[in-house]
Amino acid sequence: MKTLLVVYHSMTGGTRQLAQAAARGAATEPSVVTRVLTAKRAGPDDLLSASGYLFATPENLGAMSGLMKDFFDRSYYPALDRLNGRPYAAVICAGSDGENAARQLARIATGWRLRAMAPPLIVRTGAQTPAAILAPKTIAQADRQTCQALGAALAAGLGMGMF
Ligand SMILES: Cc1cc2nc3c(=O)[nH]c(=O)nc-3n(C[C@H](O)[C@H](O)[C@H](O)COP(=O)(O)O)c2cc1C
Numbered sequence: 001m002k003t004l005l006v007v008y009h010s011m012t013g014g015t016r017q018l019a020q021a022a023a024r025g026a027a028t029e030p031s032v033v034t035r036v037l038t039a040k041r042a043g044p045d046d047l048l049s050a051s052g053y054l055f056a057t058p059e060n061l062g063a064m065s066g067l068m069k070d071f072f073d074r075s076y077y078p079a080l081d082r083l084n085g086r087p088y089a090a091v092i093c094a095g096s097d098g099e100n101a102a103r104q105l106a107r108i109a110t111g112w113r114l115r116a117m118a119p120p121l122i123v124r125t126g127a128q129t130p131a132a133i134l135a136p137k138t139i140a141q142a143d144r145q146t147c148q149a150l151g152a153a154l155a156a157g158l159g160m161g162m163f
Contacts, residue, residue, distance in 0.1 A: 001031065002032050003033045005050035005052070006037070007042045007068075008036070008037075008056035008091075009038060009071075011058060011060075012135065012137045014125055015058050015093040017144060019056040021139075021145070025155070026152060029152065030159075039071035040067055047075055047083060050086075051086060052155075052158045055090050055109075056093070057093070059092055059094040059100065076112075084113040087116075090116070092105070094124050096126065097124075098122035098123075117157060118153070121147060
């Protein structure tokens, strides 16, 4: 059985809902096991034992969130040259931007020689004020569905051996 690893961090719940939606989509592929881990718990062994990845992070202060970066910092060299060619997808949850977090994540994935199976999916909550930014998030159904479809496509491709 191939494994799809979903790694995410979330402070106010938006990214968590997107990661869970992707995992729900992936679970529709019976020949693939989907593992969902928070960035804090995930590490290089989890990467090595999976065949494909979905990374989901908030954009905080124009960058991927600190705990997501910590996951990549801890995992980058132990996994280097051992993931070459595996597929991945990236999901960014942002208030109004998200582009730089997407760029940073793509750069790390390029270093690992991962293959992007889709352009990064950036979901914007529209939160602008401090109160709105710190409030718990509810991701719109349409965005959750898009993320679910992304998870399903990634798992289906893995299951069929397309990647
Ligand atoms: C400290 C902090 C910095 C943020 N910086 C950005 C930013 O640079 N660009 C942006 O689009 N959104 C920014 N946001 C908004 C978050 O990306 C947005 O609220 C998103 O929903 C966070 O994901 P989460 O709900 O999974 O924590 C920031 C939020 C916080 C708390």
